[in-house]
Amino acid sequence: xxxxxxxxxxxxxxxxxxxxxxxxxxxxxxxxxxxxxxxxxxxxxxxxxxxxxxxxxxxxxxxxxxxxxxxxxxxxxxxxxxxxxxxxxxxxxxxxxxxxxxxxxxxxxxxxxxxxxxxxxxxxxxxxxxxxxxxxxxxxxxxxxxxxxxxxxxxxxxxxxxxxxxxxxxxxxxxxxxxxxxxxxxxxxxxxxxxxxxxxxxxxxxxxxxxxxxxxxxxxxxxxxxxxxxxxxxxxxxxxxxxxxxxxxxxxxxxxxxxxxxxxxxxxxxxxxxxxxxxxxxxxxxxxxxxxxxxxxxxxxxxxxxxxxxxxxxxxxxxxxxxxxxxxxxxxxxxxxxxxxxxxxxxxxxxxxxxxxxxxxxxxxxxxxxxxxxxxxxxxxxxxxxxxxxxxxxxxxxxxxxxxxxxxxxxxxxxxxxxxxxxxxxxxxxxxxxxxxxxxxxxxxxxxxxxxxxxxxxxxxxxxxxxxxxxxxxxxxxxxxxxxxxxxxxxxxxxxxxxxxxxxxxxxxxx
Numbered sequence: 001x002x003x004x005x006x007x008x009x010x011x012x013x014x015x016x017x018x019x020x021x022x023x024x025x026x027x028x029x030x031x032x033x034x035x036x037x038x039x040x041x042x043x044x045x046x047x048x049x050x051x052x053x054x055x056x057x058x059x060x061x062x063x064x065x066x067x068x069x070x071x072x073x074x075x076x077x078x079x080x081x082x083x084x085x086x087x088x089x090x091x092x093x094x095x096x097x098x099x100x101x102x103x104x105x106x107x108x109x110x111x112x113x114x115x116x117x118x119x120x121x122x123x124x125x126x127x128x129x130x131x132x133x134x135x136x137x138x139x140x141x142x143x144x145x146x147x148x149x150x151x152x153x154x155x156x157x158x159x160x161x162x163x164x165x166x167x168x169x170x171x172x173x174x175x176x177x178x179x180x181x182x183x184x185x186x187x188x189x190x191x192x193x194x195x196x197x198x199x200x201x202x203x204x205x206x207x208x209x210x211x212x213x214x215x216x217x218x219x220x221x222x223x224x225x226x227x228x229x230x231x232x233x234x235x236x237x238x239x240x241x242x243x244x245x246x247x248x249x250x251x252x253x254x255x256x257x258x259x260x261x262x263x264x265x266x267x268x269x270x271x272x273x274x275x276x277x278x279x280x281x282x283x284x285x286x287x288x289x290x291x292x293x294x295x296x297x298x299x300x301x302x303x304x305x306x307x308x309x310x311x312x313x314x315x316x317x318x319x320x321x322x323x324x325x326x327x328x329x330x331x332x333x334x335x336x337x338x339x340x341x342x343x344x345x346x347x348x349x350x351x352x353x354x355x356x357x358x359x360x361x362x363x364x365x366x367x368x369x370x371x372x373x374x375x376x377x378x379x380x381x382x383x384x385x386x387x388x389x390x391x392x393x394x395x396x397x398x399x400x401x402x403x404x405x406x407x408x409x410x411x412x413x414x415x416x417x418x419x420x421x422x423x424x425x426x427x428x429x430x431x432x433x434x435x436x437x438x439x440x441x442x443x444x445x446x447x448x449x450x451x452x453x454x455x456x457x458x459x460x461x462x463x464x465x466x467x468x469x470x471x472x473x474x475x476x477x478x479x480x481x482x483x484x485x486x487x488x489x490x491x492x493x494x495x496x497x498x499x500x501x502x503x504x505x506x507x508x509x510x511x
Contacts, residue, residue: 042111049107083465117408124398157413196336212261236267266296273460288468293421308443342390358419426484
């Protein structure tokens with residue numbers, strides 16, 4: 001049995017290598033590639049994707065997985081070996097449902113959709129993206145049918161990012177969040193606005209990037225294992241635990257690139273923290289996107305918008321931008337970066353309205369795949385919900401339906417994990433505080449490694465060894481629960497606006 005396991009592990013390592021090579025092509029497409037290469041890059045990505053699919057779904061892999069069942073059952077559930085066989089079998093059973101030809105078409109459509117999105121966004125014209133988007137939706141419908149029968153056509157899409165979760169479970173959580181968040185937004189609208197004009201002005205991109213890198217270095221950024229680049233839409237990617245790629249974007253008239261950088265840091269440190277023993281296996285990445293997003297939101301918001309964080313970094317920010325912040329005191333700055341203010345762009349949204357942006361996208365995705373919404377009507381549906389949920393009128397497609405890259409690449413099912421990540425981040429945070437009671441004092445001294453070490457020990461190092469639900473319960477001791485997130489937001493709003501803290505009206509233990 002040991003030899004069969006060694007054979008399986010070697011095959012999976014080679015498949016992993018090819019998959020990561022495809023990831024490198026995709027990273028280059030979004031960071032370094034000249035625009036004229038888009039069509040050829042699409043073919044290259046389709047070729048690599050097809051080869052990976054064919055090798056992984058080969059009869060030899062299936063035979064090894066079947067033969068290794070007794071071996072898996074003889075091992076402890078949490079062992080690396082049993083986990084590798086278990087996760088590989090799940091991936092194999094899912095992958096074998098999808099024809100290799102369709103995998104290639106999906107990759108090709110994703111690449112061409114990204115190129116179309118760039119032009120459409122630059123021109124604020126949804127019609128330039130619509131044909132590619134319709135193609136992506138059509139292909140995803142074909143993909144969904146590979147998993148029939150299903151309870152909801154959205155379930156197979158969601159499962160790609162949040163294994164084992166169903167749309168009904170997401171809706172249950174969002175049905176709790178939406179009225180609570182809308183109530184907070186309405187309450188804040190009745191109060192005096194927080195002054196934040198000093199966050200706009202002249203902020204040279206190079207200096208913003210330099211300051212962001214200074215923060216990341218304090219977190220633990222190591223140039224021997226990490227890269228930090230600029231892109232149109234920030235993202236993180238990993239080719240190995242020792243090859244982490246972060247990106248951010250900056251506006252020369254606004255200070256906000258730092259928060260995108262800290263967000264992507266959360267993704268990167270998760271991948272970097274996976275046990276090196278799992279390298280070149282299907283286990284060597286984050287267990288799900290909700291757990292992944294919990295880390296990006298934790299580092300961006302619970303760390304990066306905290307008072308002790310700015311107690312340490314604000315004097316350095318004033319030194320880096322003396323004309324912009326020299327006369328602004330720390331308290332005013334802290335209130336400004338934690339204000340609640342409905343806005344058009346998701347990645348620039350505050351902590352309260354952010355999840356409303358996500359719920360909007362989730363609802364539109366559900367309607368696209370249920371047949372209730374046609375692609376051509378997407379901009380109008382988007383704009384109507386922005387008015388309803390956030391009370392703002394979208395001026396053009398660039399600040400509306402075209403602002404995100406996900407749909408252009410066929411990434412349906414991803415968006416809800418952002419809001420689920422917000423929920424999970426507070427569950428993880430509350431559990432961490434039981435072990436690191438002086439975390440505020442540590443941040444105020446510029447010490448962030450103890451937090452990273454705790455997260456690595458309790459979450460990161462396991463990679464995909466456990467299911468998302470198992471991983472969450474191992475870290476927090478509880479199932480998915482929006483109550484801590486709502487409590488946190490209400491405390492934060494009370495702190496910033498001087499309002500009375502209204503108790504959350506949520507039910508604990510939403511599964």
